[in-house]
Amino acid sequence: MAPLIHRVVRRLGTEAARDESAGLAEEVPVALVYNGISHAVMLASPQDLEDFALGFSLSEGIIDRADDLLDCETTPSDLSVSESLAGVPEQGISLELKVTLRCFMRLKERRRTLAGRTGCGLCGTESLAEAIRPVRREVAPVVVATAALARAMAEMPAHQTLSQATGATHAAAWCGLDGAVRLVREDVGRHNALDKLIGAMALAEVDPADGFIAVTSRASYEMVYKTASAGVGLLAAVSAPTGLAVRTAESAGLVLAGFVRGDRATVYTHPERVR
CATH class of the missing domain: 3.10.20.10 (Ubiquitin-like (UB roll))
Structure with a gap:
């Protein structure tokens, strides 16, 4: 079953209406x-x-x-x-x-x-x-630079082929400590994208100490829990976290950064590990 389908749509705007093919993300x-x-x-x-x-x-x-x-x-x-x-x-x-x-x-x-x-x-x-479950795995105590977070977010769009075609999917990326994007998985659901990434990391036998995860969504409790359960020590999100997500990250020893956009980021937990 294809993840991308096409449908004829009518584009409306300041110019004359026109019919053309548009990509849709299947679910x-x-x-x-x-x-x-x-x-x-x-x-x-x-x-x-x-x-x-x-x-x-x-x-x-x-x-x-x-x-x-x-x-x-x-x-x-x-x-x-x-x-x-x-x-x-x-x-x-x-x-x-x-x-x-x-x-x-x-x-x-x-x-x-x-x-x-x-x-x-x-x-x-x-x-x-x-x-609400406690994280029962130790996370890797990684230390990264803000430039690495910015690089990860800047590189992700080029790897999001389904999003480029549809504008309807989230992505989760495994990034090196320098911010280079190494693995990306996409899905209509942000949790699914992260699960797909965690599966790909396990198959590739990735060492959680070698990098961090970046996501194109908010950081909910489940996103934090899944990241920490994979042993990864930092989650960078393009949007905000929830209060429960912050408390869970604090308890698990996970660095949680939100609003990672351009050269800016808000670090909610363990800020000493972001240079």
Whole structure:
């Protein structure tokens, strides 16, 4: 399934109206199925889905390391007629994941414990107690210069091919300590883009001490949690963080920088590690 589609649109403005082709970022429901049990369904861009499967599994604590994910099979499937839009059958994608028995039994116990509790609607979480989790991994105590943050944000647009074509996607980038962009993943959802990046980093066996993550979005709690859970010591965001995100970053030892634009940045936690 292509992440980019085209549609004829009508452009309006000060000049005469004109019809032309425009690019649209596709989004589809993606089900993550572990050892035959459906765990979550996310709306995502249908690209880099193996990275997404691995990154989501790691950042959500379903697996502990990359080799706990034994297999990943992508299966497109038509949704029911009642779920079609404008008479066009919609498609979904199932990621059939096979994980180690240890991880699967832990996931089953987690689901059993959560069964019947009041839902809070946070990424499939079914209890308020599960909504906010402490980071259980030490992050790399990186030190960077403000010039590195500026370089990362300046280089990212050239790597955002889907965004250039549609203007509708977020990106997450793994950057060296000098700010050079090394890996980029895109998605209609900012959390999905970060999960895809974390998966790509795991496959590339990236050392978290060698750089930082930059994102083209605000820094919510989940963005901070996923970054810290990957062992990365700095998150640079183009927009603002939330209060919970700042408290989580402070507790985890993560440097959190927001409003990273041009040569400016606002450092909310551990500012001594930004030169």
